[in-house]
Amino acid sequence: MKIDVTSFDGQTAGSIELSDEVFGLEPRADLIFRMIRWQLAKRRAGTHAVKNRAEIARTGKKMYKQKGTGGARHGSARVPQFRGGGRAFGPQVRSHEHDLTKKVKTLALKHALSAKAKDGAIVIWENAQLAEPKTKLLKAGFDKTGLGSALIIDGAALQTNFALAARNIPKIDVLPVEGVNVYDIIRRDKLVLTRSAVDALEARLK
Numbered sequence: 001m002k003i004d005v006t007s008f009d010g011q012t013a014g015s016i017e018l019s020d021e022v023f024g025l026e027p028r029a030d031l032i033f034r035m036i037r038w039q040l041a042k043r044r045a046g047t048h049a050v051k052n053r054a055e056i057a058r059t060g061k062k063m064y065k066q067k068g069t070g071g072a073r074h075g076s077a078r079v080p081q082f083r084g085g086g087r088a089f090g091p092q093v094r095s096h097e098h099d100l101t102k103k104v105k106t107l108a109l110k111h112a113l114s115a116k117a118k119d120g121a122i123v124i125w126e127n128a129q130l131a132e133p134k135t136k137l138l139k140a141g142f143d144k145t146g147l148g149s150a151l152i153i154d155g156a157a158l159q160t161n162f163a164l165a166a167r168n169i170p171k172i173d174v175l176p177v178e179g180v181n182v183y184d185i186i187r188r189d190k191l192v193l194t195r196s197a198v199d200a201l202e203a204r205l206k
Contacts, residue, residue, distance in 0.1 A: 001117065005124045005195065009141035013126040016198060018117065022205045027115035034100065035108035035182040044096040053078040053086030110205055112182040116191040123147070123192045128154045128174070133164035142169070149189040153180050155196030177201060 001018040018024070056078040063074050074081075080088040116122050123145075130138060142148070149171040154162075158176055166174045173184055177200040185191055193201070 003122065003124055005126055006145075007126055007141075008128065008138065008145070010145040016124055016195065018122075018198065019202045019206060022110055022202050023113050023117040023122070025110055025114040027111045027118060031104065031108040031111050032115065032182060032186065035105060035112075036186065038098065038100040038105075039181060039183045041096040041098060046094050046096050048091040049093050050087040050090035052088070052090065053080065056084070056086045058084065106205060108182050109180070109185075112185045113191070113201070116185060121190050123150070123190055124198065125152075125192060125194050127159075127196070128152055128162045128192075128194050129159045130161040130165055133161040135165045135168045138162070138165040139169055142172070147172075147190060147192070150192050151175065151184050151188040151190070152192040153177055153197040153201075154194050155200060 001020060001024055002015055003018055004015050005013045007013055053076070058078050060076050060078065063077055064071075066073055077085065079085050113122075142150075150173070152166065152172065152174045153176075154174065155177055158174060163174055166172050171188065173188065175184065177197045180197075180201065
């Protein structure tokens with residue numbers, strides 16, 4: 001798959017051949033869904049908790065005699081029916097993580113990249129570098145090329161000037177190639193890769 005290479009402000013800088021083994025698969029929504037579900041579950045803290053009837057600080061003495069009151073029979077004020085009572089079947093501290101094999105994770109990343117390629121939502125840059133960390137300069141280039149929502153993947157390390165300029169722009173995420181992931185790829189309209197990012201991804205996923 002051949003695609004044009006540009007700069008962040010839209011100037012042409014040649015072309016590049018993308019590997020069909022990484023960018024040319026027929027996207028499988030089930031694999032992408034499984035990976036996103038795994039990512040979102042893994043980042044949940046799992047610290048939500050409520051008190052059940054055994055943890056409520058309230059007397060356990062029988063409220064009133066069993067019969068003869070004309071009302072319902074109750075044995076404890078800690079039960080969920082009463083204000084201040086324990087919560088029935090409430091959330092407890094636990095881990096939400098579940099297993100996903102390395103093979104599935106790798107395949108899901110390939111299919112996410114292929115989905116963007118199939119939609120024509122991949123942009124290749126020569127590099128992601130700025131002479132000075134000016135958000136206004138970077139935003140002007142994005143407006144010129146119509147880049148409003150994008151994940152930008154650079155090489156092994158981000159240029160400091162570019163990272164500083166991009167962090168104040170809404171819906172623009174910048175990551176080194178080691179941080180590329182399915183959720184961030186799918187949540188943005190465009191996927192922007194530098195030449196070094198393409199080389200690193202193909203070397204990693206082939």
